[in-house]
Amino acid sequence: MLKAIRRFFGEKASGQVARKRMQVVLMHDRLDLTPDVMESLKNDILAVLSRYMEIDDQTIRVDLEQGKEYTALVSNVIIKRVYRAGVNLPEIPLPR
Amino acid sequence: MAGKVIVVTSGKGGVGKTTTVANIGTTLAKKKYNVVLVDGDIGLRNLDVVMGVENRIVYNLVDIIEGKCRKEQAMIRDRKLNNLFIIPSAQTRDKDSVQPEQMKQLCEELAKEFDFVLIDCPAGIEQGFRNAIAGAAAAVVVTTPEVSAIRDADRVIGLLEASLLKEIHLIVNRLNQRMVKKGDMMSTEDIVSLLAVPLLGVVPESEEVVISTNRGVPLVHERGSKAGQAFQLIAARLQGENIPVDMGNNGSFLGRMKRLIWNS
Secondary structure, eight states, X not given: OHHHHHXXXXXXXXXXXXXHHHHHHHXXXXXXXXXXXXXXXXXXXXXXXXXXXXXXEEEEEEEEEEOSSOEEEEXXXXXXXXXXXXXXXXXXXXXX | OOOEEEEEEOSSSSSSHHHHHHHHHHHHHHTTOOEEEEEOOTTSOOHHHHHTOGGGOOSOHHHHHXXXXXXXXXXXXXXXXXXXXXXXXXXXXOGGGSOHHHHHHHHHHHHHHOSEEEEEOOSSSSHHHHHHHXXXXXXXXXXXXXXXXXXXXXXXXXXXXHTTXXXXXXXXXXXXXXXXHHTOSOOHHHHHHHHOSOEEEEEEOOHHHHHHHXXXXXXXXXXXXXXXXXXXXXXXXXXXXXXXXXXXXXXXXXXXXXXXXXHO
């Protein structure tokens, strides 16, 4: 009964929760991408992007997405303004 | 005042070691003890998903031992309790990357800061097992009422005794009272007399365990769960409370009252 009420108010069935959690866990296990690797990947993407555009670096997200036959790396970030080539391109060195 | 290092082991896999560590640890932390849970299963880590902290791992047990980070950096604080920590295992290393002597040293250091250090031992009796028991002062052996689990538990008890670990407790997990009554399952009494180790508690078979691991929230956070209550009583006994074990026949009035009070 309590469970039915909770469901009604939008609590997901635990089997679904488990499936979602395991998708993420197994993807990371298979690719062997640890959170610190993901963090430095995110920072590198930010550095490259900021050579071409002004971005809101607080909004960046880097996620792995599992399709049926592929794993995709999806990154979303809010662009504030794109630098016009040669005009106001700032000199930002790439990491390493 | 050093804390107590306890290894949870079984020999056989899949009998509920990780669930036991998660629930005992959470209960002890709820009772205001400082607790750290160590996943000893190098290469096959699972305590992180059972505790629901899989997304917050940066460093792991092997990193601490190899000196790549301080132990504080690898400790993940529990999502609900700020006096409960988890040290995850390494997923892509093998068991030989750690030596018993190194585990022993880490356990000693952890025992200085925590009241309880619970080690989730891998299945089997090889290097991973020897590492997990190296620093422990006490062992909790988990078994289910199945012949294979009991046989492995007996083997493990023998090995623990041989390594001079004197304090050994037994947990009977996944007992199906209905099947015992029909005579289709060994009873708790049967198992205790076979293994001849003092009984710490009996956990009934329960769907709630599956549901709570699905969500990554230990069962003892849930009110009114039979299996969760059993784990709370086990934790209470482990920390020195004298509460009689319910063998299925309810026991004395005093015992019932004590159980009631501890679970409230």
